[in-house]
Amino acid sequence: MLESLQALNPFCKHGYVPLTAVPASYRVQTHVKITIAVIVLISVAALLHPLGAAQQYVFNSSADNGPIPSIVHYVYIKKDDDSVLNFHFAHFLTLFASVMYINPSRIYIHTDYSDTDIASAVQNGNTWTRKVLTTFPEIVVFNPVVAPQFAGPNEGRKIDAIQHKSDFIRWDEIAKTGGIYLDWDVVVLQPLTPLLNAGFAFVAGRQYGGAAEDGRINGTINNGAFMTKPNSAMARIMLREQTAGFNGAWEYNLQFLTSVAERLVHIPNQALICDRHAFAPTHWFAESKDALFLANDGRPSPEPSLTNSTDVMDIYDNMVANRRRRLDWEMDLSATYMLHAFGQGQHNNDITPKRILARTSNYGVATWAIVKRMKEEGHVKGHEEEG
Incomplete structure (x- = not known):
């Protein structure tokens, strides 16, 4: 009979015989230990994975991380x-x-x-x-x-x-x-x-x-x-x-x-x-609009030097060198992805191919490369004065 029980009970198979009832005090101690262990595990999980991280996992799992369409x-x-x-x-x-x-x-x-x-x-x-x-x-x-x-x-x-x-x-x-x-x-x-x-x-x-x-x-x-x-x-x-x-x-x-x-x-x-x-980067008050669109007296802004390097440090150093050559009136728009040119409608006569290619205004310096490409592709001649 014992051999039959051992065959059915894994504890008996290895010589363990927990066949009698566990005392109540032991059961209480066991519950307390389990409770403490659960609390410790939850605390560790909270430290390693705070709620914000958990939320991020939830949102990232369902978020569309594809690009914004062009x-x-x-x-x-x-x-x-x-x-x-x-x-x-x-x-x-x-x-x-x-x-x-x-x-x-x-x-x-x-x-x-x-x-x-x-x-x-x-x-x-x-x-x-x-x-x-x-x-x-x-x-x-x-x-x-x-x-x-x-x-x-x-x-x-x-x-x-x-x-x-x-x-x-x-x-x-x-x-x-x-x-x-x-x-x-x-x-x-x-x-x-x-x-x-x-x-x-x-x-x-x-x-x-x-x-x-x-x-x-x-x-x-x-x-x-x-x-x-x-x-x-x-x-x-x-x-x-x-x-x-x-x-x-x-x-x-x-x-x-x-x-x-x-x-x-x-x-x-x-x-x-x-x-x-x-x-x-600019705004809609007169001092900003005038500084952006109006031509400045004196020599034009020098054309930027270009680099064919793909090395980040080379590109950065070239950009810094170009900035050091800028004139006193020039704005630094190197951190600008898109220029919302407030007041454009009041300055259409200042926005022409000829004036932009002259590089005498901040708007002209900012958009010079665009109009240069236009001219190269034959969309403008470059001397047009009609805005």
Whole structure:
């Protein structure tokens, strides 16, 4: 019989005979030891893997870590019923820069102008209008939209400003495909690939915030240049809430966008907010606009020396050498991915191929390489003075 029990009971098989009841005091001690062991294990786990890390694991396991699509979005809508399509050289410049530095698969121009309006502008528009409409037919797509007229609670507040109408359209459209939204006064100055591949669902940058500015809008996110994945949390929140909360205030969309983005930073991979030098290093006051666009007397800024090296230190040293040769009036835009050139519309006469290639203004120095490429590819002759 004993041999049969040993065959069935592993404890008996090895000579152990726990066949009698364990005393109650032993059972209590065992429970206490187990409880202590569990507490110790939980404490160690908490130290090695705090809640924030655990949350990150959860979010990363489900997050789409693919890049933001290389799709560019512009909005161009009518100010009134009699408006016609009319572009300046500055508009062609931003379009060309997008192609040069982003290499987009598509450029959407979301517009309420009809096909007839566009065809008429191609035939009868000025030089730059025709170039905007016809230079990149393989990637530029005119997407018809209807400009919103009402928003706010119960959609009872009329939207008067064309800029506010554009605010709603840009989110309605970019949420579908993702990509890079650009106002027409934003010029890309270097490749955006590092930002598109950074793993964030939304990337934006702050704009100027100074003591002389209204404190309610200091340091808000600039909504004239941003990037998002399709159907990102930011896009879904903007679509769901910005219309309902619209109050007609000029800075409403800026404040709302900023508050949402700042909250999303807490959630891994959802939002990256760059400092203002990244997208909007200048501002909209006269001293900044004049310093950016107006030509300076004296000799032009020297052309930068180039290097074919791929070594980071060589590239850095070359950049520093170029900066040391700069003139006193030159801005340092080396940390700027995109230049939101506030006041561009007031300075169209200062933005021409000839003036930019002359390298006598900060805007000219910043965009010189773009216009140089235009000239090399035959899009401009370089002596045009029409802005």
